[in-house]
Amino acid sequence: MKVRKINPEQKISQVVMVARKLFVEKGYHNVSIPQIVAASGVSIGTIYKHFVSKEGLARFIHEETLNEFQERFSQRLEKVESVYDQLRCFAELVFEITESDPEMMEYMLFMKHGEFLTESFPICSTEPFVRVQRIVALGIERGDLRKADYLLSAVTYTGVILRAAELRIQGVIQGPLSECQEALIANAWAAIKP
Amino acid sequence: MKVRKINPEQKISQVVMVARKLFVEKGYHNVSIPQIVAASGVSIGTIYKHFVSKEGLARFIHEETLNEFQERFSQRLEKVESVYDQLRCFAELVFEITESDPEMMEYMLFMKHGEFLTESFPICSTEPFVRVQRIVALGIERGDLRKADYLLSAVTYTGVILRAAELRIQGVIQGPLSECQEALIANAWAAIKP
DNA sequence: GTCTATAGCCCGATAGAC
DNA sequence: GTCTATCGGGCTATAGAC
Numbered sequence: 001m002k003v004r005k006i007n008p009e010q011k012i013s014q015v016v017m018v019a020r021k022l023f024v025e026k027g028y029h030n031v032s033i034p035q036i037v038a039a040s041g042v043s044i045g046t047i048y049k050h051f052v053s054k055e056g057l058a059r060f061i062h063e064e065t066l067n068e069f070q071e072r073f074s075q076r077l078e079k080v081e082s083v084y085d086q087l088r089c090f091a092e093l094v095f096e097i098t099e100s101d102p103e104m105m106e107y108m109l110f111m112k113h114g115e116f117l118t119e120s121f122p123i124c125s126t127e128p129f130v131r132v133q134r135i136v137a138l139g140i141e142r143g144d145l146r147k148a149d150y151l152l153s154a155v156t157y158t159g160v161i162l163r164a165a166e167l168r169i170q171g172v173i174q175g176p177l178s179e180c181q182e183a184l185i186a187n188a189w190a191a192i193k194p
Numbered sequence: 195m196k197v198r199k200i201n202p203e204q205k206i207s208q209v210v211m212v213a214r215k216l217f218v219e220k221g222y223h224n225v226s227i228p229q230i231v232a233a234s235g236v237s238i239g240t241i242y243k244h245f246v247s248k249e250g251l252a253r254f255i256h257e258e259t260l261n262e263f264q265e266r267f268s269q270r271l272e273k274v275e276s277v278y279d280q281l282r283c284f285a286e287l288v289f290e291i292t293e294s295d296p297e298m299m300e301y302m303l304f305m306k307h308g309e310f311l312t313e314s315f316p317i318c319s320t321e322p323f324v325r326v327q328r329i330v331a332l333g334i335e336r337g338d339l340r341k342a343d344y345l346l347s348a349v350t351y352t353g354v355i356l357r358a359a360e361l362r363i364q365g366v367i368q369g370p371l372s373e374c375q376e377a378l379i380a381n382a383w384a385a386i387k388p
Numbered sequence: 389g390t391c392t393a394t395a396g397c398c399c400g401a402t403a404g405a406c
Numbered sequence: 407g408t409c410t411a412t413c414g415g416g417c418t419a420t421a422g423a424c
Contacts, residue, residue: 011408027309029223032399043409044401054400110306115221126366148381151367152358152374156381159357160350167349172320180346187342187350191385205390226417237391242419 012050015040020061024106028058028115058116065107066127069097073128083139084189090132091161091185095177098165106169109162132158136192146194153192160188206244209234214255218300222252222309252310259301263291264321271325277333278383284326285355285379289371292359300363303356326352330386340388347386354382 018040022031033054037044051057076089098105136157137150145153164184167173173180212234216225227248231238245251270283292299330351331344339347358378361367367374 027221027223027306029221030309033401034399045403045410046408048401049407112221112304112306115224148377149374152377152381155358155361155367156354156378156385159353159355160385161353163353163356164346164349173345173349180343183342183346184350187346187385191350191354191381227419228417238419239392239421240390243389248418 011040011042011046015042015047015050015057016061016064019057020065020107021103023058023061023111024103028112055116061107062111062113062117065104068104069093069108070127072097073131077131083135083142083144086135087132087139087157087189088185090128090158091188092181094161094165095181095184098168099176099178102169105165109166109169129154129158143194145192148192156191157188160184160191205234205236205240209236209241209244209251210255210258213251214259214301215297217252217255217305218297222306249310255301256305256307256311259298260321262298263287263302264325266291267322267325277329277336277338280329281326281333281351281383282379284322284352285382286375288355288359289375289378292362293370293372296363299359303360303363323348323352337388339386342386350385351382354378354385 015036019031019036022035022039033044033047036042036047036057047057051060073090073093076093077086080086080089094105133150133154136145136154139145140147140150140153161184164173164177164180168177177184209230213225213230216230216233227238227241230236230241230251241251245254267284267287270287271280274280274283288299327344327348330339330348333339334341334344334347355378358367358371358374362371371378
């Protein structure tokens, strides 16, 4: 048997890392394949062997990033029960990613997916959002939240959280979000609690 | 004396209109000058005479759009006194534009200004936001709002409003915002009131 | 002032050596 | 599997006729 190379996929993961960073920084159309080649040290030919096209590369990054968020969100949800805590999971995850991997959060918040997704996805960044909607709907039903249109309550809660992440990334909020996390979660909760 | 042409600037305003629509729809880099020529009926030469470059055209659109928002906001603010009403002005204006001129709101919410603004502006879409911050700061000082970091309260309020506009544009919220305006404003207010 | 024609550049993607 | 070299195309911006 042949000895397996240690890293049969190290090159493509290097490409993915570098490409996402560049896409986030400069936008899909401002990043050329030659730039990705220069920054990743992987040749054009190799890139095109693995991802059929530039668009294919972008789609791969897109799915990988959204899947990671969804997975981490699901993981956390398993550990809590109350509506308050479930929504808190969402907020904490968003804040944590914003600080530890701002590139990922920036990707989710700002990337214009329509630029490379020919078949426009149901709705951008929606899988986790639908989950939040369900949590809120159940909370209202149970009386854990103020009686209201569940969609609007979900919009309200996520609006507070995501806007904070947005402004943290843009540098408007200057300290780490861990410092103001409690205040923001309290605000978001106050907006929809009974 | 020569008879003035009726519309010495009709052509450039036509270009501006068409270009903003296209920029919003497809993104700055997905719109070529030939496309703007085709859609506006104005020739390349004329466009380059008035706006030095494609970037110049984009900058003009950017400033014009932000100025319009700022002006309409200021106008409304003059008519009200209380913190509640001033913040309500912001929300109502955002909702109104979202319904009557979604293209403009989409421009303000989603355009990646870094793509054409070489000198990156202080912060994107900030002039009106700073105004909101000041209103909130004053409200907290006076005791009209819960005692808190004024920046976080401003983030909270605008987060609710802007996220609603965002999801309305994306079609997640299906009815006109006028129908759920009161609920959203109530939520945003509940999040920061004393 | 407004147009058409075109120069010059860089990109995405392919072909084929190793 | 990974590389280099290169093609065809579409872009921004200019030149110059009207």
